[in-house]
Amino acid sequence: MSGEDIDGKAVAATIRGELKERVSSLRSPPGLAVILVGSRRDSQTYVRMKKKACEEVGIQSFGFDYPDTVTEDELLQKIAELNSDDKVHGILVQLPLPKHINEDSIIEAVHPTKDVDGLHPRNNAALCSTGTHVGAEKVDWADLSSVPFHIPCTPQGCIELLDRSGVELKGKNAVVIGRSNLVGLPVAMLLMHRDATVTIVHSKTTDAPGVVGRADVVVAAVGRAEMVKKEWIKEGAVVIDVGINSVDDASAKRGYRLVGDVDYAGCKEVASKITPVPGGVGPMTIAMLLRNTVNSCVRSGATKGE
Amino acid sequence: MSGEDIDGKAVAATIRGELKERVSSLRSPPGLAVILVGSRRDSQTYVRMKKKACEEVGIQSFGFDYPDTVTEDELLQKIAELNSDDKVHGILVQLPLPKHINEDSIIEAVHPTKDVDGLHPRNNAALCSTGTHVGAEKVDWADLSSVPFHIPCTPQGCIELLDRSGVELKGKNAVVIGRSNLVGLPVAMLLMHRDATVTIVHSKTTDAPGVVGRADVVVAAVGRAEMVKKEWIKEGAVVIDVGINSVDDASAKRGYRLVGDVDYAGCKEVASKITPVPGGVGPMTIAMLLRNTVNSCVRSGATKGE
Ligand SMILES: NC(=O)C1=CN([C@@H]2O[C@H](COP(=O)(O)OP(=O)(O)OC[C@H]3O[C@@H](n4cnc5c(N)ncnc54)[C@H](OP(=O)(O)O)[C@@H]3O)[C@@H](O)[C@H]2O)C=CC1
Ligand SMILES: NC(=O)C1=CN([C@@H]2O[C@H](COP(=O)(O)OP(=O)(O)OC[C@H]3O[C@@H](n4cnc5c(N)ncnc54)[C@H](OP(=O)(O)O)[C@@H]3O)[C@@H](O)[C@H]2O)C=CC1
Numbered sequence: 001m002s003g004e005d006i007d008g009k010a011v012a013a014t015i016r017g018e019l020k021e022r023v024s025s026l027r028s029p030p031g032l033a034v035i036l037v038g039s040r041r042d043s044q045t046y047v048r049m050k051k052k053a054c055e056e057v058g059i060q061s062f063g064f065d066y067p068d069t070v071t072e073d074e075l076l077q078k079i080a081e082l083n084s085d086d087k088v089h090g091i092l093v094q095l096p097l098p099k100h101i102n103e104d105s106i107i108e109a110v111h112p113t114k115d116v117d118g119l120h121p122r123n124n125a126a127l128c129s130t131g132t133h134v135g136a137e138k139v140d141w142a143d144l145s146s147v148p149f150h151i152p153c154t155p156q157g158c159i160e161l162l163d164r165s166g167v168e169l170k171g172k173n174a175v176v177i178g179r180s181n182l183v184g185l186p187v188a189m190l191l192m193h194r195d196a197t198v199t200i201v202h203s204k205t206t207d208a209p210g211v212v213g214r215a216d217v218v219v220a221a222v223g224r225a226e227m228v229k230k231e232w233i234k235e236g237a238v239v240i241d242v243g244i245n246s247v248d249d250a251s252a253k254r255g256y257r258l259v260g261d262v263d264y265a266g267c268k269e270v271a272s273k274i275t276p277v278p279g280g281v282g283p284m285t286i287a288m289l290l291r292n293t294v295n296s297c298v299r300s301g302a303t304k305g306e
Numbered sequence: 307m308s309g310e311d312i313d314g315k316a317v318a319a320t321i322r323g324e325l326k327e328r329v330s331s332l333r334s335p336p337g338l339a340v341i342l343v344g345s346r347r348d349s350q351t352y353v354r355m356k357k358k359a360c361e362e363v364g365i366q367s368f369g370f371d372y373p374d375t376v377t378e379d380e381l382l383q384k385i386a387e388l389n390s391d392d393k394v395h396g397i398l399v400q401l402p403l404p405k406h407i408n409e410d411s412i413i414e415a416v417h418p419t420k421d422v423d424g425l426h427p428r429n430n431a432a433l434c435s436t437g438t439h440v441g442a443e444k445v446d447w448a449d450l451s452s453v454p455f456h457i458p459c460t461p462q463g464c465i466e467l468l469d470r471s472g473v474e475l476k477g478k479n480a481v482v483i484g485r486s487n488l489v490g491l492p493v494a495m496l497l498m499h500r501d502a503t504v505t506i507v508h509s510k511t512t513d514a515p516g517v518v519g520r521a522d523v524v525v526a527a528v529g530r531a532e533m534v535k536k537e538w539i540k541e542g543a544v545v546i547d548v549g550i551n552s553v554d555d556a557s558a559k560r561g562y563r564l565v566g567d568v569d570y571a572g573c574k575e576v577a578s579k580i581t582p583v584p585g586g587v588g589p590m591t592i593a594m595l596l597r598n599t600v601n602s603c604v605r606s607g608a609t610k611g612e
Binding site: 102104121122124125126127128129130131133135136170171172173179180181185189192195197198199200201202204205206211 | 408410411427428430431432433434435436437439441442476477478479485486487491495498501503504505506507508510511512517
């Protein structure tokens with residue numbers, strides 16, 4: 001058996017196309033404010049990619065760049081301003097922030113309805129709840145794009161990939177490797193909301209290969225290059241690899257190449273479906289950020305009469 | 307093998323004793339406000355038990371009883387008043403509320419620091435996070451009584467019972483049956499924070515007996531009388547039974563008796579430790595409510611100079 005690739009690049013492009021169409025029917029464009037602090041190369045790259053993706057689908061992006069020396073108060077003030085700016089439907093603060101700034105305070109300052117990264121405690125509490133409603137609004141987990149609060153982008157992207165690949169989750173055994181607030185834990189919650197029986201594996205798990213071996217669906221979000229081996233995977237399982245790790249490779253132009261948390265070549269031999277790295281989960285993250293921003297705009301009512 | 311009973315009644319009494327001592331060293335007593343709406347028999351009983359337990363440990367309880375016809379606004383106003391009352395360190399609204407009142411609004415109105423039931427989204431978000439801090443305060447999951455926010459009482463009681471029975475959780479396979487916001491999901495989070503490998507089982511799980519059969523620790527919170535059978539339990543596992551179900555029993559004085567979600571007699575033959583029903587988890591819920599209230603008082607600083 002050789003598993004089918006789940007083509008995240010193609011799925012993300014399709015979603016961007018759908019969003020573009022949706023945006024074109026709105027009275028005024030959705031707006032995303034992007035706050036970048038300092039001169040980290042990787043952060044600059046991510047911000048550039050996000051702004052470019054906004055442009056592609058017709059979201060207006062507003063960039064706010066600050067030096068490393070910016071104070072927490074200055075950022076809080078800017079966020080307060082953006083919270084009450086009707087042209088701004090999403091506020092993204094590129095993480096990590098310099099050490100002298102409390103990330104939690106910044107995250108909590110963003111109004112939950114504009115928290116398109118889904119990191120605000122309100123949004124986390126809504127995700128980590130089996131209640132049927134958030135406030136007066138019903139939650140329909142079957143359609144994540146309809147959920148009346150913001151779900152973190154990478155986890156949302158994982159489920160969207162599964163959905164668009166026709167993978168049924170209800171009643172399936174799902175194992176998530178990793179329990180970070182950014183990826184592992186929210187993915188586990190989403191799989192649970194989809195009625196999978198979820199097991200969360202982490203660094204203190206004693207028999208990870210055994211646990212993973214019983215999974216119909218495996219999501220790896222660990223940060224360890226090619227940790228998940230062929231022998232771990234049950235024949236026919238679906239494998240979602242969130243990991244992005246750079247490993248030395250003298251034969252590569254830049255001296256390194258990117259690999260996931262899964263030994264792709266090996267696992268592909270037993271899996272029924274598998275995401276490659278790069279080109280799997282990666283492109284979905286930005287697509288979900290765009291979707292959250294468009295949803296936020298529609299929900300704000302700024303687009304009544306669309 | 308015949309499993310040892312975990313005696314929740316005795317453990318709860320010990321904890322009340324510890325709290326009493328702690329309270330006696332405070333400058334002024336902790337205060338718990340208890341809001342009761344309507345005339346449900348069970349709610350009245352719970353409220354009475356809670357007030358009585360407060361008295362025993364030296365917590366001042368303030369009762370506010372309302373008829374079924376009370377408006378949401380009246381309750382919200384009372385809660386606002388209690389939020390800013392320095393003598394009140396915990397506010398408990400006995401659930402369920404009549405249908406015309408939005409429970410979520412009421413729960414969210416209670417200030418998170420006084421939300422001794424641990425139901426406010428802020429407290430839920432803190433529980434469902436693997437961050438090391440809440441605000442500036444470090445979270446030490448090893449000692450739940452030190453955690454700087456409120457953890458729901460029944461789930462907290464389950465872990466406390468395990469702790470006081472010398473059950474090691476790190477690296478163990480734990481299975482929680484049930485995923486309610488009140489019990490199942492928070493228990494799963496707590497077990498995860500204690501570094502168990504956690505699986506959440508629910509009504510859509512296809513092979514519950516198989517999944518439970520791999521568990522070193524089983525927590526049942528389902529609401530189905532004696533659903534968990536001896537054959538499900540791995541030899542030597544620890545079984546925590548949260549369920550409280552009344553079943554008809556002509557031989558009993560009141561015509562019914564209370565049983566858990568676990569077939570106690572059968573499972574006791576294979577488990578190493580097991581909680582009886584009644585007398586297991588039940589008494590722990592109120593003990594944890596008292597502890598949350600005392601902690602809230604100490605954290606409020608009202609007791610500086612203790
Ligand atoms: N595609 C995308 O857009 C994104 C990709 N990523 C990538 O996903 C990966 C995970 O990211 P993130 O969640 O932020 O990472 P974190 O470092 O925050 O979390 C890693 C998790 O993996 C667990 N872990 C570590 N070692 C092991 C082990 N040997 N066995 C089992 N579990 C282990 C840790 O457990 P413990 O809690 O016990 O320490 C922790 O929960 C990274 O490679 C990252 O680059 C991240 C975000 C977006
Ligand atoms: N000791 C104490 O102080 C307390 C005791 N309790 C008792 O604990 C029990 C659970 O309470 P609570 O969590 O509030 O109940 P809920 O009804 O809110 O939740 C029950 C959970 O059990 C799951 N479930 C139902 N049937 C099955 C099944 N056949 N197999 C597997 N899972 C199933 C449900 O799954 P799904 O989500 O798919 O519907 C749901 O997640 C009750 O007996 C209650 O009386 C509760 C609170 C305090």
